[in-house]
Each structure stands twice: as C-alpha cells, then as structure tokens.
Amino acid sequence: MSFARYQDGERLEPHIVSVVWSHHGLSIQTAQSGSLLTFWPYADIREISAPGGGEELRLSLGHGQGPRLILSNPSDCIEARRRCSELKEKQGLEPGWWKGYAVWGSGAILSVVIIFQLIIPTLSTQLVVFIPMSWEQKLGSQVEESILYGLSKIEDKDEASMICKGTEGQQALERLIAQFKSADPDLDQYQIKVIDTDMANAFALPGKRILILRGLLDKAVKLKQGPNGVVGVLAHEIGHVKERHAMVNLIQQTASSAILGLVLGDVTGGAIIVGSGEMALNAAYSRDKERAADTYALELMNKAAFDPTELAELLDALTNGEGSDENNEDQLHGETTAWFSSHPATLERSKLIEAQSGIGTDAMRTSEWKSLTAICDR
Amino acid sequence: MAITSTMDGAALSSEDANSANDQPDYSQFKVHVKRKTLFWMLLKYGFLSIITLGIYRFWAKTKIRCYLWSSVEFSGDRFEYHGTAKELFIGFLIAFVVLVPLSTVNNAITNMLVVDGSEALLGVYTAAFSLTMLVLFQFAIYRMRRYQLTRTSWRSIRFNLTGSSFRFARISTQWLFVVLFTGGLAYPAYLAWQNRTMINNAQIGNASFRSNISGSLLFKRFIGLYALIVGSVILVALTQNMGLVSSFISFFCIVSTLIAFILFRLSVVKTTVNSMMVSSSNISVSFSNRPIIISWLLSILSSLIIYTVIFSAALGLFLSANYQLNLEQLTDGISQEDLVSLAVGLGYFIPALILAALLARTVYLTLLPVTLMRTIIPGLKIESPEELKEIVQNSGEVPTHGEGFADALDVGAF
Numbered sequence: 199m200s201f202a203r204y205q206d207g208e209r210l211e212p213h214i215v216s217v218v219w220s221h222h223g224l225s226i227q228t229a230q231s232g233s234l235l236t237f238w239p240y241a242d243i244r245e246i247s248a249p250g251g252g253e254e255l256r257l258s259l260g261h262g263q264g265p266r267l268i269l270s271n272p273s274d275c276i277e278a279r280r281r282c283s284e285l286k287e288k289q290g291l292e293p294g295w296w297k298g299y300a301v302w303g304s305g306a307i308l309s310v311v312i313i314f315q316l317i318i319p320t321l322s323t324q325l326v327v328f329i330p331m332s333w334e335q336k337l338g339s340q341v342e343e344s345i346l347y348g349l350s351k352i353e354d355k356d357e358a359s360m361i362c363k364g365t366e367g368q369q370a371l372e373r374l375i376a377q378f379k380s381a382d383p384d385l386d387q388y389q390i391k392v393i394d395t396d397m398a399n400a401f402a403l404p405g406k407r408i409l410i411l412r413g414l415l416d417k418a419v420k421l422k423q424g425p426n427g428v429v430g431v432l433a434h435e436i437g438h439v440k441e442r443h444a445m446v447n448l449i450q451q452t453a454s455s456a457i458l459g460l461v462l463g464d465v466t467g468g469a470i471i472v473g474s475g476e477m478a479l480n481a482a483y484s485r486d487k488e489r490a491a492d493t494y495a496l497e498l499m500n501k502a503a504f505d506p507t508e509l510a511e512l513l514d515a516l517t518n519g520e521g522s523d524e525n526n527e528d529q530l531h532g533e534t535t536a537w538f539s540s541h542p543a544t545l546e547r548s549k550l551i552e553a554q555s556g557i558g559t560d561a562m563r564t565s566e567w568k569s570l571t572a573i574c575d576r
Numbered sequence: 577m578a579i580t581s582t583m584d585g586a587a588l589s590s591e592d593a594n595s596a597n598d599q600p601d602y603s604q605f606k607v608h609v610k611r612k613t614l615f616w617m618l619l620k621y622g623f624l625s626i627i628t629l630g631i632y633r634f635w636a637k638t639k640i641r642c643y644l645w646s647s648v649e650f651s652g653d654r655f656e657y658h659g660t661a662k663e664l665f666i667g668f669l670i671a672f673v674v675l676v677p678l679s680t681v682n683n684a685i686t687n688m689l690v691v692d693g694s695e696a697l698l699g700v701y702t703a704a705f706s707l708t709m710l711v712l713f714q715f716a717i718y719r720m721r722r723y724q725l726t727r728t729s730w731r732s733i734r735f736n737l738t739g740s741s742f743r744f745a746r747i748s749t750q751w752l753f754v755v756l757f758t759g760g761l762a763y764p765a766y767l768a769w770q771n772r773t774m775i776n777n778a779q780i781g782n783a784s785f786r787s788n789i790s791g792s793l794l795f796k797r798f799i800g801l802y803a804l805i806v807g808s809v810i811l812v813a814l815t816q817n818m819g820l821v822s823s824f825i826s827f828f829c830i831v832s833t834l835i836a837f838i839l840f841r842l843s844v845v846k847t848t849v850n851s852m853m854v855s856s857s858n859i860s861v862s863f864s865n866r867p868i869i870i871s872w873l874l875s876i877l878s879s880l881i882i883y884t885v886i887f888s889a890a891l892g893l894f895l896s897a898n899y900q901l902n903l904e905q906l907t908d909g910i911s912q913e914d915l916v917s918l919a920v921g922l923g924y925f926i927p928a929l930i931l932a933a934l935l936a937r938t939v940y941l942t943l944l945p946v947t948l949m950r951t952i953i954p955g956l957k958i959e960s961p962e963e964l965k966e967i968v969q970n971s972g973e974v975p976t977h978g979e980g981f982a983d984a985l986d987v988g989a990f
Contacts, residue, residue, distance in 0.1 A: 250608030
C-alpha cells in the first residue's frame with residue numbers, strides 16, 4: 199500500500215490519499231476511509247515540473263490551477279509515467295485561442311498605424327497653429343546658432359564670418375522676396391542668410407529663417423545656370439517655412455519617440471531600437487513634407503512667372519553628380535550626399551518640375567544674379 | 577509495481593501515514609533555483625525579446641516567473657505561478673492607451689517651455705508632471721503586486737491583495753511629500769506605511785496577513801545611513817578641488833553609501849517580516865547580510881566588465897578596420913564608398929552594443945537575485961504552522977489582465 203498527498207484546491211491542508219491504478223484511470227481515495235475523492239483519466243493527467251524536484255512527482259488534472267497530487271512513492275511515480283502517456287504534453291491551444299490575439303493584435307497594429315499615419319501627422323499640423331510665433335522664433339535662433347557653430351568648426355572660421363554680407367547680393371535677395379510676395383500676398387517677412395561654406399544645401403528653420411549654403415550657388419555657377427535653379431530651391435524652402443514644417447517635425451518626433459519607447463518597455467537595447475525606428479519614421483514624414491514644399495515651390499514660381507527648368511537641372515546635377523571636374527569627385531559626392539540627406543530628390547520630383555518647364559522668365563537680372571553668387575566675396 | 581487499493585477500507589497504519597506525511601515540515605522554506613538554468617533562460621528570452629521588438633517579453637516574463645515561483649518550496653510543496661503572457665499583453669495594451677497621450681503631451685509642453693526660457697514656469701510644470709508620474713508609478717507597483725499575488729498559489733490555494741490601488745498611490749504620494757519636507761527623515765515611516773498597507777491587504781486563501789511595523793522600528797537603522805549620506809556630501813564638498821584625492825574620496829563615499837543603503841533595505845526586510853503574521857501565526861526571518869553584499873559587488877563588477885569588454889572590442893574594430901572618419905573628410909563630404917563602409921560598420925557595431933547590454937543584464941540578474949532568494953527565503957520561518965491547516969480557498973475577485981502600467985513604466989526586473 200502506498201500513499202500520496204492530494205491538494206484539492208479547496209482547503210490548504212492536504213489529504214493523505216491512496217492511489218488506485220485502474221484500467222481507465224487513477225482513483226484517488228482517502229487513506230483513512232477509502233472513500234473516493236476523485237477520478238482522473240490517464241489521458242488528462244499532466245506533470246507539473248519544478249526545479250530540483252527530487253523523487254517526487256507532481257500531477258495535475260489538465261493544465262492550469264486546481265487540485266494537485268504529489269506522489270512520493272517511487273513505484274507510483276514509475277506507474278504514473280508508464281500509464282499516463284501525455285504526462286509531459288504541453289498545454290494545447292484551446293479552440294478559438296487565436297481570437298483574443300487576433301482582436302487585440304489587430305487593434306494594436308491598427309492603432310499604431312492610425313497613430314503614425316493619421317493622428318500624428320494631422321494633430322501635429324493642427325497643434326502647430328497653437329505654438330506662439332515668438333517661441334518658434336526663439337527656437338529658430340537657437341537652431342541657427344548651433345548650425346553656424348557646427349559649420350564654423352568644419353570650416354575653421356569664427357561664427358561671425360560665416361554669414362555672407364555682400365550688400366548687392368542681399369539687395370538681390372530682398373527684391374526676389376518682394377517679387378514672391380506680389381505673387382503670393384500671404385507670404386511673411388523672412389530672414390534669408392547665405393552661409394560661407396562649400397557644402398551645397400539649404401535649410402528652412404523654425405521662425406521664418408532660411409539658410410542657403412554658398413556651395414549651392416557655386417554649383418549653379420559651375421553648371422553655367424542662371425538664377426532660377428537656386429530661386430527654385432529657395433521657393434521650396436519658403437514652402438517649408440510657410441507650412442511651419444520644422445515645428446510640425448518637432449511635434450511628430452516627440453510623439454513618435456514617446457510611443458516607440460512605450461512599445462518596447464524595458465527590453466535590453468530598447469534605446470538603440472527606438473533611435474533607429476525614429477529615424478525611419480521621421481524619414482517617412484519628411485518625404486511627405488518635401489512633396490508639399492515642391493508643389494508649393496512650383497506654384498510660386500508659376501505665379502511669379504519664373505521658369506523652373508533650371509531647378510530640375512540643378513536637382514539632376516546634385517542627384518547624378520554632373521558638372522564636376524575630375525579632381526573634385528569627392529567634393530561632388532559630398533554635395534550630393536548633403537542635398538540628399540534633407541531633400542530626397544526622386545525621378546518623380548524632376549518629372550513634376552519638367553512638366554512645367556519652359557514657361558516664364560529669369561527670376562533675377564544678370565547683374566543681380568552675379569551679385570548673389572558673389573555675396574560671400576570680401 | 578505498487579498496485580494499491582484501500583477499497584477494502586483497511587485502516588492506515590501509523591507508519592504508512594508517516595511515510596506519506598513525513599515531507600511536510602512547516603518551518604522549512606527551501607530554494608531550488610539554479611543559476612545555470614536561469615542564465616540560459618534569461619539569455620534566450622532576452623534575445624527573443626530583442627528580435628521581436630519587445631513583443632516576446634510578455635512570454636519571457638511569464639516563463640521566468642513560472643520557473644522562479646516553482647523553485648521555492650515550503651513545507652514540502654512548491655509555489656506555483658499561474659499568470660499568462662496573454663494577460664500581460666492585454667494589460668500592456670490598456671496602459672498604452674493611457675500613457676501614449678500623456679507622454680506625447682508632456683514632451684510637447686516640455687519642449688515648448690525649454691525654448692520659451694521661462695524657467696519658473698518650466699519648474700512648476702516639471703514638478704506637476706513628476707507628481708503625476710509619481711502617483712502613476714505607485715499605482716503601477718500596487719497593481720503589479722496584486723496581479724502577481726492573485727497568480728500565485730501554494731497547495732492550490734491562491735494568494736490575493738485587496739485594497740484600492742488609487743488609495744495606495746494617493747497616500748504614498750502624500751507620504752513622499754512628508755519625506756521631502758522633513759529632509760528625508762520621514763523615509764522610514766513612509767516605508768513602514770507602504771509595507772504595512774500591502775501586508776495588511778494580502779491574503780492566502782481566506783487568511784489574512786498582518787503587520788504591525790512602524791517607522792520607529794526602522795528609524796534606528798536609518799539614522800546611521802542618514803548620517804553617512806550627510807557626512808559624505810559634506811566630505812565631497814570640502815575636498816572637491818583636490819584632484820585625484822577628490823576622485824578617490826567621491827568614489828569611496830558613493831560605494832560606502834550604496835552598501836549602507838543596501839544594509840538598511842535588508843534590515844527593513846528583516847524588521848518587516850519579523851513583524852508579520854499570517855492567520856494567527858507569527859512569521860520570522862533570519863539571514864546573513866554578507867553573501868548579499870558580496871553578490872551585489874560581484875554582479876555590478878562582472879556586468880560592467882562584460883559590457884566594457886564587448887563595447888571596447890566592437891568600437892575598436894569599427895574604428896580601426898572599417899571606417900576612418902575625420903573632420904577633413906567631413907569638409908570634403910562623405911563618399912558613397914564611405915557611406916557603405918559606415919553602414920557595414922554600424923551593421924555589426926549596433927548589434928554588438930545590444931549583445932553587450934543583454935549579456936551584462938543577464939549576468940547581473942543571474943547573480944544578485946539568486947543570492948537574494950537563496951539567502952533570505954531559507955531564513956523564513958512560520959512559528960505556528962498548524963494554524964494554516966484551517967485555511968480554505970479565497971473566493972475574492974481576480975483581476976482579468978496583467979500589470980500593464982508596471983511594464984510600460986519599467987517597474988521591477990522580472
């Protein structure tokens with residue numbers, strides 16, 4: 199006769215029981231009176247593993263919470279292993295197990311898609327209206343300072359000398375803006391600065407600030423272009439400023455980083471994964487804004503009766519690396535990369551511009567264009 | 577084969593009864609956790625959590641808890657964990673809905689105030705938001721404990737935690753203000769209140785746990801730690817311009833304060849447990865602090881060494897063999913070849929960083945928590961275990977979903 203402990207799931211005190219291995223299943227009976235406590239079919243008996251379990255075998259009826267039978271007699275343990283063929287069977291999937299995951303999982307995916315595709319872009323565009331312009335101007339001034347500081351370190355110059363101050367060049371820019379204003383009366387007053395660096399790029403900053411890097415002017419000259427390529431780029435940046443894209447970006451970035459951080463919880467390396475995810479998301483948001491700025495630039499050029507052909511050529515040159523001399527290949531790649539990083543030019547974009555090409559005139563007189571290209575000369 | 581039957585109603589001999597009943601020893605707690613098993617579990621599940629962008633962590637947490645719970649034995653029977661990954665996952669989704677808008681709005685407002693430069697306003701806002709997070713954090717802790725207890729059983733009898741999470745969060749936060757305004761001196765009273773509340777609301781089956789812990793019981797130990805912290809701050813301030821000596825003193829002060837803090841927390845564990853009762857039976861604990869302090873130092877050192885070695889090796893390889901970046905190249909621009917090279921370099925540098933973090937964390941969690949379990953749990957004792965025999969199953973309500981807020985707010989390692 200052998201005995202075991204049976205925990206019935208109702209009382210804490212275990213029953214001392216005897217176990218009877220019958221043909222169909224296991225009868226668990228009170229040791230004292232022999233009355234039947236319960237009957238477990240062999241097919242439903244499962245082992246509950248526990249580290250360092252020793253000689254004992256812990257059994258349950260099915261998986262989950264409920265009664266437990268603890269066999270400590272070695273012959274009972276052998277008998278249980280012999281008769282209960284599904285002792286180690288893992289918990290199977292109940293019919294319809296997938297429904298919860300499907301509903302909640304789809305809901306989660308859907309909510310993430312809605313958050314990233316709809317709520318963040320829409321909300322950020324709406325919220326930006328409530329951000330005071332004075333605050334945006336302060337931010338713009340800080341961003342400009344940090345860009346100038348970075349470029350001055352690369353160029354090994356002091357920050358003050360990074361801003362090109364050629365009077366005639368500035369006048370040419372002012373006259374251009376006046377022309378744009380007459381084409382689009384909604385335009386505000388912008389601070390446009392040309393920065394003395396070899397890189398070919400242009401930035402729209404918060405607070406109605408636009409920076410043109412001298413390398414962009416040099417590139418147009420190298421391509422023997424007139425002013426319209428650079429003016430097209432400027433119109434594109436005005437498009438960003440008008441839509442307050444820099445501020446929209448800021449709201450989108452803070453929202454997306456918060457959400458990614460929560461999704462990942464405390465997973466090891468989560469910060470790195472969040473960083474990569476943010477970059478991918480922001481690149482996606484950025485492409486939409488580039489398209490919007492392109493569309494605006496073309497409309498503005500069209501209204502001002504400026505021919506956008508040279509913008510397409512300038513974009514092509516920056517994308518394909520034309521117009522470089524052999525000795526300056528590295529520099530060309532540098533320019534291409536710089537332009538790409540903030541303006542992902544595509545074939546689609548060039549085609550859009552080319553479709554409107556050939557209509558209109560030069561945006562500046564030849565003398566004005568010369569003054570602008572020489573704005574950094576001292 | 578022992579085909580046994582008592583169908584004939586034969587009386588059980590006292591020897592036989594003893595052979596089945598000789599295991600229960602109500603005074604004995606044992607721990608069967610194995611570091612090697614836990615190490616591979618943590619490494620495997622950590623890796624799976626990373627490659628699934630965190631989704632696997634709910635399954636990982638559940639499996640680790642099942643293993644840890646079942647490795648603790650009392651009176652010959654193991655504890656069991658019954659939580660499921662699905663419950664944790666759904667709990668997380670619920671927390672997500674609340675925390676996403678909160679976090680997004682906070683980031684936007686903070687950025688706005690930082691740039692606006694109104695420091696006073698930023699200070700007020702930061703304080704208000706920190707307070708909200710503090711309440712939420714306390715709320716998360718209580719909810720996590722409730723979930724864990726309702727998913728824990730011993731001898732098929734479930735534990736429970738009654739009481740309101742909101743009330744706990746509100747009063748805990750009020751206590752934190754008292755701690756702040758008393759310069760930290762009320763910290764023992766705050767800890768005593770939290771422990772007392774949780775214990776008084778805890779149950780196994782229909783039996784309640786009770787605690788009579790008070791701040792005064794913890795204060796004597798705390799005042800030593802307090803004096804050490806104040807002394808360290810003064811010493812570091814007085815010696816701050818003494819070069820290498822300053823660094824040495826700062827390091828010494830930080831390490832000794834941390835050790836003193838751990839010793840204080842261990843004394844809180846002892847005092848709390850020694851003031852506890854379950855049903856009408858007293859609970860006590862007795863253990864040595866030394867293995868815990870040694871294990872803490874070892875776990876910190878080994879995880880730091882592992883992280884530093886892998887990080888340095890990856891960085892060295894990245895910089896020397898793959899990509900040579902300098903300012904001159906930046907001025908001239910980065911060529912396409914350089915970009916490809918950079919991408920390849922980052923392709924193994926970033927995974928190496930993640931691997932370093934994963935290994936360091938795994939080693940840390942394999943060392944310290946296991947020592948804590950092996951040192952503290954066998955020292956527990958229930959003084960009148962026969963009182964427990966009358967306990968019956970708890971019929972209270974059980975939360976239907978897991979500890980979402982605790983997960984999102986990173987409360988608790990396991």
